[in-house]
Amino acid sequence: MPSTSSDTTENPDSVESRILDAALLQFEQFGVKKTTIEDIARRAGVDRVTVYRRLGSRDDVVRLVTAREVGNVLAELAEIPGRHDNLDDLVADIFVTVVTRWRTHTLANRMLTLEPGRVLPQLTTDGAVIFSISVAATIAALRQAVENKLLPDSSDLPVRAEIICRFVHSLILQPVGAVRLETMEELDAFARKYLVPIISG
Template sequence: MKTASKAALSRDDADDLETRILDAALVQFAKVGVKKTTIEDVARQAGVDRVTVYRRVGSRDDLVQAVISREVATLLTELAAMPERHDSIDDLVADIFVTVVTRWRTHPMVERMLAIEPERVIMKLTVDGATTFAMCVTATATTLERAVQCGLLADSDDLMTRAEIVCRVVHSLILAPHGTTPLRSDSELAEFARRYLVPVVRG
């Protein structure tokens, strides 16, 4: 029993240490961008030595990926609870779309990176972004399955495909936010979702 307790405590401590490192990396990335952030900066911000950062997370690129994955996972967890809050699939899709787009548009790290090193964002969301994108598609499909369980959507064997199409639209809006269709306000985003994404989700 004592051994098990110590092991559990050790895992908790390890998780807390990694959280501190990722929190510190997020602060640094939002402040000066990735290119100007060093492992030493992150270690100092987290109150640990640089060896600990390398051992717990890895290189600077590993830090970027870990921070992005954590931020995406946090958002997806929030989205998973949305089906229970709505009475129609139209409202659910609009809520998800507005939440995701506005969250990334106003995220301090994403804003900083898009402003000073957009090429890195493009790499992380395209060439190096297969795992993150797959996670988003799977989570979106799971949310649609929950919508089916809540009676908001008819069941179908292609929910994963519909989820991927919606995710690709969101993906493109993050990479290329400027276009001919005005999508700045929440109301404009919601109207776009109701008119163009709901039909995709309904199938």
């Protein structure tokens, strides 16, 4: 059993981040179903009691890992408005970034393919928090576009943001359709033709 003597003096946020890092690697390599709290604790260099005390059960750890990965993508999105001087480029960049990040995310792909019964509820029936955070981040990006004079202000910007988020959410969960959106070029062209008009009104 790993020693936990350093756990009493280490920054709690650092310990929790280390546990989440370990859980992410464990889930990516072995899947959630085959991962135990003991596996996560061993990889993180703490004991199982520390994991339970800091983060909770395995399902709690899954939720926290998922939320952190979503947060990482949203943090990346927050930097995009400052890189563009026109709305078309901004919307296309956000759309392409979100879709490609999730399509290439090891854990997301593994869980959606091999353990959909575990991850789908977190993204659908139990996914209100994550979806709300995504909408809020999109609204923030649009507000930044307004401040940068790329978009006129409007009282229904939150509605437009939610429409875009609902489309992206659907595309991630069900990528197969009549419209080809496989390459970055196809995603970029789609965003410019169909999503920009929604945002610009």
